Amino acid sequence: MSTVVETDVLIVGSGPAGASAALALSTYGVPNIVVTRYASLADTPRAHITNQRTMEVLRDLGVEQEVVAQATPQHLMGNTTFCTSLAGEELGRVRSWGNDPLVQAEHELASPTRMCDMPQHLMEPVLVNAAVARGTRLRFQNEYLSHTQDADGVTATVRDRLRGDTYEIRAKYLIGADGGRSRVAADAGLPMGGQMGVAGSINIVFEADLTQYTAHRPATLYWVLAPGATVGGIGAGLVRCVRPWTEWLIVWGYDVTAGAPDLTTEYAESVVRKLVGDDDIPVTVKSSSAWTVNEMYAESYANGRVFCAGDAVHRHPPSNGLGSNTSIQDAYNLAWKLKLVLDGTAHPRLLDSYTAERAPIGRQIVTRANRSIRETAPVFEALDGLAPQTPEQLWANIAARKDATAAAEKQRAELREAIAFKAYEFNAHGVDLNQRYPAESSAAIVPDGTPDPGFPRDPELHHQPSSRPGARLPHAWITSGSRMLSTLDTVGRGRFTLLTGIGGEDWVRAAGAQEVEIATVVIGPGREYEDPYGDWARLSEISDGGALLVRPDGFVAFRHASAAPDAGELLADALRTILGHA
Ligand code: FDA
Known part of the structure; x- marks a missing residue:
């Protein structure tokens, strides 16, 4: 066995977390290798709900339109139905995923993107293809076995399953994006809280033309209250639309203490018949598999040069559709930090902010998803x-x-x-968009001395924008000539951005004088960007001469309410803190 490959970042896993980490790193020009155990990407639909925050990430990474083109659009997702079977009695519906007119308005006001339904077997190729096109080296049928780390890097032992031999990859950093049974997280000794195997569940993927039972009440999810539906599983029987209205995925529970049933085609068909309720419809079962509902999260996402993301560090049921969303957002949070540390701009202690910022989110979504099951x-x-x-x-x-x-x-x-x-499961817009990284826990956020505004409205149901450091930059439509764009479109692309207005010339000069690249955005009449609707003036929470410094991931890192003659010093101080040099 000899070292055959060297890279800056080795990523284990090509699921949503690994693929998006690779995509972001390659977009930022960071050399990376992905090893993934199987010969192909996900071959079943799995995750699908893709929320606005994830769409914003994908927009920044340049693949939003490709996802939109393949996804089921938001307006076909919304009539979550409770019934005795698809052909049986309907018990009620809840307008979901931003399709309630009031919630829809909140979605439109919150983001330039739209939520959509993008099954995982379609999402992964989009992410991976773009990553590979931008430089990621991808090795299928390569299985991570173990790693050691020293002061300069990580050495991973990998088995090439095609050749049958093992070899080593030497990397400066290792990302474990190897899913719910993460060997990387275990080898790194990441402390986990919670419990695995809380309940038993079965996925059955099948084809059937169910147009007559679904097209008049288009939805992503049809919940079936049938005898046996409260045993194990995710709260009830579920018929999930994969492709309207011919491809489906059923989720059905089993008693985890008794073990999974024998997943024969006959058994799978019997469950499909029970939930569809019409034996005359031709059904083709494509696959079935057993899995368990988990309630587990890591207290720390890193050990030295090893970082974990996605299901490796938060394991929970699909309720609220948070799994791949959170996985992609973890990777996005980590990638720019690795880039700035690797190119010497930031001190490695910037990487401590990854756990500080993402672990509380992981714990929150694990708790939310499991609570949603109980609320059925x-x-x-x-x-x-x-x-x-x-x-x-x-x-x-x-x-x-x-x-x-x-x-x-x-x-x-x-x-x-x-x-x-059940709006807390199907319309939890606040859970999707209210992530905030408090300066008290993250050193990559500079406090501005203002009190935490908290969330005057229900933080799980309603998105509440803020420009306070630690919050995601509020979205507002602004213009540049005849072009309309979101404030979020002015940030990202791997760099910091400073937003200011008329009177903020000192901030612009200060930004240009820093060693780290900072894009500048001046919004005001006669400037490059204008605010014709006045939305930005309302949402920015600073005066025209004030400034927001936004991180590459779209989160506000520093805020100053007004013009400042000592802008250069203030900005330099803030950057020293954010980049870990203070
Ligand atoms: P994921 O498990 O996807 O990927 C792990 C990767 O690591 C794979 O490529 C695997 O081959 C690889 N790997 C593992 N061990 C390895 C090793 N030793 N060496 C090399 N490679 C290795 N989420 C969501 O956001 N919205 C939703 O609507 C749903 N719905 C949903 C429905 C159902 C039925 C299920 C079962 C799950 C969901 N989820 C979801 C959850 C979602 O599928 C899950 O959260 C994500 O796939 C997690 O992505 P990761 O990339 O972290 O792991």
């Missing part, structure tokens, strides 16, 4: 369906809601309320 119980409770009972009893309870009795009216109200409460 009231839907069953409204039908008295949690108590052990025969199928006949469940059907009778469901039928009873149609009676003209006070009890039935109460049942109808409870059912409506329980279904509407």
